[in-house]
Amino acid sequence: MSEAAPLLASLAPLLTEWLPRQRWFAGKGRPIDGLTPVAATELTPGLLHLLVQVRARTHQPTHTPNDCYQLLLGIQDVLPPHLSPALIGRPADGPLRGRTVYEGLADPRLAALLLERLRVPGRLGPLRFSREPDAEIQPDLTPRLLGAEQSNSSAVYGETYILKLFRRVGPGTNPDLELPRALAKTGCTRVPAPAAWFEAELPGTLPMTLGVLQPFLAGSADGWQLALGALSVQADFTASARALGHAVAEVHRALAEALPTTVLDRPQLERLAAAMTRRLEVTAEAVPALRPYRSALRDAYDELAALGRDGQTRRAQRVHGDLHLGQALRTASDGRWSLIDFEGEPARPLSERCRPQPVAQDIAGMLRSFDYAAAVGRAAGTDWAERSRAAFCEGYATVHEDPREDPGLLRAHETDKAVYEVLYEARHRPDWLSVPMSAIHRLAGGHRATGVHAP
Ligand SMILES: Nc1ncnc2c1ncn2[C@@H]1O[C@H](COP(=O)(O)OP(=O)(O)O)[C@@H](O)[C@H]1O
């Protein structure tokens, strides 16, 4: 790291100021205490790939204080005006003194060079570039950076491919590479299959997934946009929700085929309930509005633990892990639903995200999403969400077991998801905190999770 140290020292003041303003930076609201270089690689002259460990000052509950981030920095003497929104700054000293440093992915020329690098398998310093042998990646596709509010950053190439660059990275294969690859091998076509990816191979740790290139579903719209569109004209969404439930169940079936499954018995159900309870406690510490509901919400987790004590077991398998309407894309041409973004909840440690879970975790995520859409689309108080949720479960039940037949499990997962959302909104979109809080209110009142009644 000796050569990276002076480079990072010269960039540190700029990055310390710039990082907390990025949507994908997990440690918002906390001053950065220091940056440590992990690796620096010149991808091409004027494009620097950096892995940096960020030390943040306070102890936020759901992520480690020493997160490692991936940065792609463009370096030029003078930044052309069209790139000025991407400016990070001009180092005052060190090897980059007087040069202009900017967000590299925003520069189509540099983004194009990155695609070129991905087309050819091989190594560059600690970086390894890989490709599915039968994937044909055309050259010279015009890139554009997605402007979406994202946990990571993505560039679309000629409406043909999308490259997702993971921002907060760590040792081990990211499930957003692992699961889509495993699904592709089963022949499941509900998830775009990775065509190429790159990793960092650093001494003494597992390879870190840094980016994945996959087919871009051109002309698709995500479920969140579609649901809000339907709500804006007071249209029913049950046909779409039913088809989505069917698609999710197909993906679950393929995941269970492709990757190990397990059975949760008493200790494991108790451990799952304990983990949910911990998350509730930690979130209540961080978000005072949650505190009055603590004991009522714990009932749902106690009920989950009681299943194990009654001698019951539940199946667990790899799941999506952060399923919501925004992770489902429907193509206009054939109305087919696909699922994306298998990374799991960004705040959870990788080991936890890769652990088999009851499929109820994903189902609860999607059910919560209908509730969100109804709240944001001003349909709270109507039966829009309830009907959509019921239709989703019906569609799911055409392939897999009906999730409504296990109301205790579903309620625990929906409660856990709503608690996660409380922390997510408090941290990222405080104006939206009331959305999960109204679900918390409902769930704490003892209503069943789906709003559709168990048989
Ligand atoms: N294969 C794809 N085809 C079309 N659009 C996609 C595809 N993958 C992702 N997107 C778009 O990019 C956005 C961000 O992708 P996602 O994987 O959810 O990233 P993040 O983890 O940063 O949220 C999605 O909301 C979707 O609009």
Ligand SMILES: O=P(O)(O)O[C@H]1O[C@H](CO)[C@@H](O[C@H]2O[C@H](CO)[C@@H](O)[C@H](O)[C@H]2O)[C@H](O)[C@H]1O
């Ligand atoms: O960025 P990711 O897609 O990984 O997911 C995070 O951000 C989501 C918001 O963009 C957040 O989802 C929550 O808000 C959605 C509406 O914007 C709603 O449909 C979801 O049901 C709700 O959970 C997600 O939780 C978070 O991990």
